[in-house]
Amino acid sequence: MKSSRRLINQRGTRIPRFARRLSMVVALSLSAAVQHAQAATVRSVALSDHSAPGTPSGVNYRDFNAAYFVLNDAGQVAFVGFITGGGVDGLNNEGIWSEGSGSLALVARKGSHAPGAPSGVNFFNFYSPVLNNAGQTLFGAGLIDSTYVPNGQGIWSAGTGSLALVARDASLAPGMPNGVNFTGFGGALLNDAGQTAFRAGLTGSGVDDTNNEGIWSEGSGSLALVARTGSQARGTPSGVNHAGLSLPVLNDAGQTAFFGFLTGSGMDFANDQGIWSEGSGSLALVARSGSQAPGMLSGVNYAGFSDPDLNNAGHTAFWGYLEGSGAGGPYNDGIWSESSGSLALVARRGSQAPGTPNGVNFGNEALLTFDSPKLNDNDGIAFRGFISGPGVDSTNNEGIWSGAADSLALVARTGSQAPGTPSGVNFSSFFPSHGALQLNEAGQSAFAAFLAGSGVGAPFQNDSGIWATNRSGELQLIARIGDLLEVAPGDFRTIRELSLAGAGTGNSDGRPSGFNNLGQLAFWASFNGGSGIFVSNVVAVPEPASLALLALGLPLFAWRNSLRKNERRNP
Numbered sequence: 001m002k003s004s005r006r007l008i009n010q011r012g013t014r015i016p017r018f019a020r021r022l023s024m025v026v027a028l029s030l031s032a033a034v035q036h037a038q039a040a041t042v043r044s045v046a047l048s049d050h051s052a053p054g055t056p057s058g059v060n061y062r063d064f065n066a067a068y069f070v071l072n073d074a075g076q077v078a079f080v081g082f083i084t085g086g087g088v089d090g091l092n093n094e095g096i097w098s099e100g101s102g103s104l105a106l107v108a109r110k111g112s113h114a115p116g117a118p119s120g121v122n123f124f125n126f127y128s129p130v131l132n133n134a135g136q137t138l139f140g141a142g143l144i145d146s147t148y149v150p151n152g153q154g155i156w157s158a159g160t161g162s163l164a165l166v167a168r169d170a171s172l173a174p175g176m177p178n179g180v181n182f183t184g185f186g187g188a189l190l191n192d193a194g195q196t197a198f199r200a201g202l203t204g205s206g207v208d209d210t211n212n213e214g215i216w217s218e219g220s221g222s223l224a225l226v227a228r229t230g231s232q233a234r235g236t237p238s239g240v241n242h243a244g245l246s247l248p249v250l251n252d253a254g255q256t257a258f259f260g261f262l263t264g265s266g267m268d269f270a271n272d273q274g275i276w277s278e279g280s281g282s283l284a285l286v287a288r289s290g291s292q293a294p295g296m297l298s299g300v301n302y303a304g305f306s307d308p309d310l311n312n313a314g315h316t317a318f319w320g321y322l323e324g325s326g327a328g329g330p331y332n333d334g335i336w337s338e339s340s341g342s343l344a345l346v347a348r349r350g351s352q353a354p355g356t357p358n359g360v361n362f363g364n365e366a367l368l369t370f371d372s373p374k375l376n377d378n379d380g381i382a383f384r385g386f387i388s389g390p391g392v393d394s395t396n397n398e399g400i401w402s403g404a405a406d407s408l409a410l411v412a413r414t415g416s417q418a419p420g421t422p423s424g425v426n427f428s429s430f431f432p433s434h435g436a437l438q439l440n441e442a443g444q445s446a447f448a449a450f451l452a453g454s455g456v457g458a459p460f461q462n463d464s465g466i467w468a469t470n471r472s473g474e475l476q477l478i479a480r481i482g483d484l485l486e487v488a489p490g491d492f493r494t495i496r497e498l499s500l501a502g503a504g505t506g507n508s509d510g511r512p513s514g515f516n517n518l519g520q521l522a523f524w525a526s527f528n529g530g531s532g533i534f535v536s537n538v539v540a541v542p543e544p545a546s547l548a549l550l551a552l553g554l555p556l557f558a559w560r561n562s563l564r565k566n567e568r569r570n571p
Contacts, residue, residue, distance in 0.1 A: 054106025059085035071522035100135030116165025120146035138190035159194025175225030180204040187247030189510030219254025235285025240264040250510035279314025295345025306372035317375040339379030355410025360389035420477025424454035436504035493527035
């Protein structure tokens, strides 16, 4: 005999059969959604031993370059990969793939003709891919001719809509006399307008060690010279010339910024460095060694600089060190930013380090207190620094700070618990060989770190990982060596190595980034017998788990509201 019992809720109200079924379906769906969302927090972009798009059947990825991959705001990835299989040899076993067209596709392959080069001149190797938010790819490549002799290098970009040569060795350098050609490139960048900038060497008639380098940009609409060694340096007396140039940065307005040395009359070690930027609308000197450092006592001057960062507002940020009466010793340094509209001090050796006990200050016995800062589009800043003071020793003297220039917060410190790891596992140092600090538009930061403490083993066991902050500023573990990673449904691999893309960026300087403005993060991981490129959504907005729970919870909420209305009608 069937039971006549009916389910009763806590208030004594009978629960209709459809509601019971709905609640069971929702419960099961929620459980499945959570499992799916957890799996969806990491997306596999490409895996070794899997088919490589754009190549013949049976040709698979063998490995990926752990430094050359990039992520844009659409969640698309571009990378350098290596292949194996039928017909693959040392002359065609490398390529660049990109998701910029909407799906993963081959952009260029080793052994294929290089656009803009003579017939028979082919790609030989690839480096430094950049992917902008329009899905356009830029990269550098070495070349080889039909007799397998190296044929120089060049830069290619899809910024005009299709892959085209931007510049190549032995080609005329714009702004130079006939016969003065490019030789060697560095730091190729791509902004969201599809414009490029880079540093290059020069060779040819009249070129010597004093004038053999320059920076070029497409910011004016076509490739043009920005600055050249041996030429007059803007903002300096007549006869003072550029003597060495850093890799440039490039914002979406096509403006560049760079660091450089000076030579000429009156130059010495006290005044031979500077930072220049086009952020004001034309190239101008931002800061020069030997000049007064803002925020410091009169007579305390800049003595040297790092490469600057640049955002879309045209503001720069940089590290500098000091000299002069009142500088506070031979190793005094700080960070400056134009985020307030004019150049101002952000942090200085000897000042209180935010988020640490009173008396714990920036600076220690190390020569340098700070790394070069990262600047985002909201003028937020992030940097790594060293500290000293009460309770500080070699196990806890390093940290990462981020925030507005006037309200910095401590993101992570060595000697503190590493989120997502067992109790007693602490950060021991930041930025392994791959994984410098990255800052997005929302103020989230991402970095790689080494670990120490209970249960931490030898290298390649469980001694490092990648972390990022969510929109609330909470630090989250993205991936750790020794942990399992689901690379395909039901296929779990133990991570042996990790790499975060890029050498550090604020996401508006044209540099490659692995951490986009939505909080998605790209990383490379290797396992025993393979490797892959992945995108994490752990700190992305919106988070996949939240969306799944919201969507599946709506029917239950609707039923509960209906039930309450019914109770009000029939008390």
